[in-house]
Amino acid sequence: MSFKAIINELFGLFVDDGSLAVNLLVWTVCAGATLVLLADGGVWQAPLMTAGYLAILIENVLRSARESKSS
Amino acid sequence: MAEFDWAIIGGAAAGPYFIAAFLASLVEFVEAMTIILAVGTTRGWRPALLGAATGAVLLIVLVVLLGPALRLIPIAVLQLFIGVLLLLFGMRWLRKAMLRSCGVIALHDEVQIFDEETKQLRDAGAVSIAGVDVIGFITTFKATVLEGLEVVFIVIAIGAGGGMLLPASLGAAAALVLVVALGLALHRPLARVPENALKFTVGILITTFGVFWIGEGLGLAWPGDDWALLWLALVILAASLATVRRVQVRLAVAP
Numbered sequence: 001m002s003f004k005a006i007i008n009e010l011f012g013l014f015v016d017d018g019s020l021a022v023n024l025l026v027w028t029v030c031a032g033a034t035l036v037l038l039a040d041g042g043v044w045q046a047p048l049m050t051a052g053y054l055a056i057l058i059e060n061v062l063r064s065a066r067e068s069k070s071s
Numbered sequence: 072m073a074e075f076d077w078a079i080i081g082g083a084a085a086g087p088y089f090i091a092a093f094l095a096s097l098v099e100f101v102e103a104m105t106i107i108l109a110v111g112t113t114r115g116w117r118p119a120l121l122g123a124a125t126g127a128v129l130l131i132v133l134v135v136l137l138g139p140a141l142r143l144i145p146i147a148v149l150q151l152f153i154g155v156l157l158l159l160f161g162m163r164w165l166r167k168a169m170l171r172s173c174g175v176i177a178l179h180d181e182v183q184i185f186d187e188e189t190k191q192l193r194d195a196g197a198v199s200i201a202g203v204d205v206i207g208f209i210t211t212f213k214a215t216v217l218e219g220l221e222v223v224f225i226v227i228a229i230g231a232g233g234g235m236l237l238p239a240s241l242g243a244a245a246a247l248v249l250v251v252a253l254g255l256a257l258h259r260p261l262a263r264v265p266e267n268a269l270k271f272t273v274g275i276l277i278t279t280f281g282v283f284w285i286g287e288g289l290g291l292a293w294p295g296d297d298w299a300l301l302w303l304a305l306v307i308l309a310a311s312l313a314t315v316r317r318v319q320v321r322l323a324v325a326p
Contacts, residue, residue, distance in 0.1 A: 009217055013224065014159040015165060020166060021159055032289050046291040051284050054310045055261060057162055061169050065318040068175045 017064070044066045085238035086301055089231055091276040094244030095225045098269055099218040100250035105181050106214035108254060109188035114207030122208040126215025127273025134223055141231050154227045157281030160224070165274030169311055171267045173318040179266050229280055275311065279304040 015021040029047045103123075136284055141149065153274030157244035170176045188210075199207040222243050286293055293299035 003142045010220070013221060013313060014156060014163065016163045017166065024158055024162060025155070028158070028285060030284075036247075036289055043292050043294045046293045046299070047288040049291065050306065051291075053158065053162075053282055054307065055277075057166065058310060061166060061173075061314050061318065063228060064079055064301060065175050065322065066172055068170075069322065 017060060020060045023060070026055065027052045027056060027059065072191055074316045083257045084297065085235055087276075088235040089238040089242040089245075091273070091280060092226050092239040093203075093228075093246050094242075095273045095277060096222045096243035096268065097250065098245035098273060099221045100246055101181065101266070103214045103218035104250050104254045105185050105303045107211050109185050109192060109257065110211050112258070113189050113192040114210075118204040118207030121203060122211030122213075126219060129216060130219040130223055134285050138227075141227070147288050147290070149231060149288075150284045153231060153245075154281050154284030154286075154288055156224070157228045157277050158285060159281075161226070161274050161277030161279075161281050163274075163309060164270050165278055165307075167272050167320075168271035169305045169315050172271065172315045173322065179184075179270075182264070209316060225277070228231060229277075238280070271311070274282045275304055275307050278307055282307075 027049075031052055035045045035049060080263070094301060107119050107123050123164070144152075166257045167176065192206065192210065224241045224283050226243050230236035279300055281294065282303060286299075
């Protein structure tokens with residue numbers, strides 16, 4: 001097994017649909033920066049971050065299903 | 072019979088870590104076992120078991136070499152880094168399990184994989200070194216290393232952020248014992264394991280830990296503190312099931 005194949009296998013552990021991975025990472029950076037900068041210790045911050053992740057997942061699944069139906 | 076003292080491995084709080092590592096590792100070990108059984112029945116048990124054992128030794132060496140390095144990383148950085156990896160890993164599983172539940176992509180079929188693997192292995196030529204079939208050896212070595220790497224990642228990622236490496240390791244070890252015992256008893260791929268339901272559950276658990284560790288790493292306060300793991304899992308489960316239902320309804324009414 002080549003080095004490239006090993007890297008591809010490791011990458012594939014975390015990334016299947018590129019847009020899902022990118023959106024999750026972008027939201028993590030945005031939510032992290034915004035929530036930490038606005039830190040007031042409020043208990044709404046962590047649930048808000050969670051809601052963002054769920055919205056990304058739901059949008060991705062709905063879009064994947066729509067695209068598979070039209071293809 | 073003396074009752075097992077859960078305090079040894081972290082008390083009742085260790086339960087979620089044990090269960091998450093057990094279920095996630097179970098899926099990986101079932102996949103590795105399918106390949107090992109295919110090699111064993113077509114190329115012989117000697118190369119199959121030698122390849123799997125060599126792969127396991129390589130993984131143990133990796134863990135022994137890299138494991139202590141985790142202690143050098145500040146806990147908040149470790150939680151954030153591991154949280155992001157768990158989130159990507161868990162969401163990837165959850166997304167696929169949701170699409171499989173909707174019928175958008177085909178279910179994973181261990182019997183079909185076993186049949187395809189055995190056909191390829193039968194068709195492959197014979198190459199031996201020191202009396203060991205090279206193709207059989209490499210096939211099980213690769214399967215053990217790749218699936219095993221996922222188990223190592225799961226155990227470290229679930230356990231390291233909260234000092235729960237021992238219960239997570241015990242969960243993976245229990246899954247290994249179960250799969251090996253079933254493999255020895257049946258000598259057939261474990262086709263009756265409800266794999267998509269298992270992957271759905273594991274996707275939710277791993278995603279839950281990922282989101283939780285990211286929040287901890289960022290210093291956010293979770294309502295309910297550690298109990299947030301429970302409500303997070305329930306919220307992610309509810310959202311996932313509702314999305315699957317919505318897609319199923321849409322596909323059913325589509326012309």
